[in-house]
Amino acid sequence: MAxxxxxxxxxxxLLIPTAVIIALILPWKSDNRRTVWYWLIAFGLAGLIVSVSKILFMGFGIGSARFDFTGFSGHSAMSSTLWPVMLWLLSGRFSxxxxxxxxxxxxxxxxMxxxxxxxxxAHSLSEVVTGLTLGFTLSTAFLVxxxxTSLKGFSWPQVAAAVLVPVVLISHGRVATTQEFLAQLSAKIAGLEKPFTRADLHHQ
Structure with missing residues (x-):
């Protein structure tokens, strides 16, 4: 369970609503008008690269049986893009x-x-490592x-408001159906009856 x-x-x-919250907060808290655009590019690029890697595998069988790779781990890539930036934003006026x-x-x-x-x-080691590498590259590039950039500080009520939606979503625990959507989309793009699976990769 843990x-x-x-x-x-x-x-x-959880991450998409949180990314939207970050985008809404940045123009208010940052003295750099370009900050929000840099964030949207970083998070959007992470999502795009992950999605393309999954479509290439599930639609066209492009992967690696040797490394057990069927596409970047979306959880790893998106979380490593978002959480360093979220904590950077909330800690703007800390020592x-x-x-x-x-x-x-x-x-x-x-x-974690x-x-x-x-x-x-849910994933192989290669998928997690490449996902983390992708996300950390994008979040670090954003932070650099x-x-x-100077950030305005958050009062405790503002911090509570900023994390309210993520906390509610975590407590609700509803899981996104992104993988199922990409599987259906991949099969449709490639003209397949069903998408490629990990089992197919290892039986080629």
Missing amino acids: WTILTYFGDSM PAWRRVAIGIGYLIPL VGYSRLVIH SQRR
Whole structure:
């Protein structure tokens, strides 16, 4: 049960609304008008690359049996794109030491999400590692681009409001059907009756 709860921190049902919240907050809290666009590009690019990798496999069988790779782990990639940025945003007026701690937690959460995907046998090691690498590359590039950006501080009521939707979604526990949608889309694009599966990869 604990791993199932932890893996939810990488679920699209949680991350997409949280990404929207970040996009709404950034123009208000950042002194850099481009910050929100950098964020939308980073998060959108993560989603696009993950989706394309899955469509290439499920629609056209493009993967690697040797590395047991059927596409980037979406939970790993999206969580490692979002949580470092979310903690950076919320810790904007912390002392430098506490801000490093907060951002460090933002990097730790996706690592635990990735590990949970292995524990519950949702992904292979190659899919989790490449997903984390993709997400951490995008979130780190975003944070580096914002190193001279000043953020307005959050009051505790504002912090509570910012995390309210994520907390409600976590407590609800509803899981996104992104994988099922991509499977149907992949089969339709490729003109298949059913999408390729991991079993097909290892029987080619």
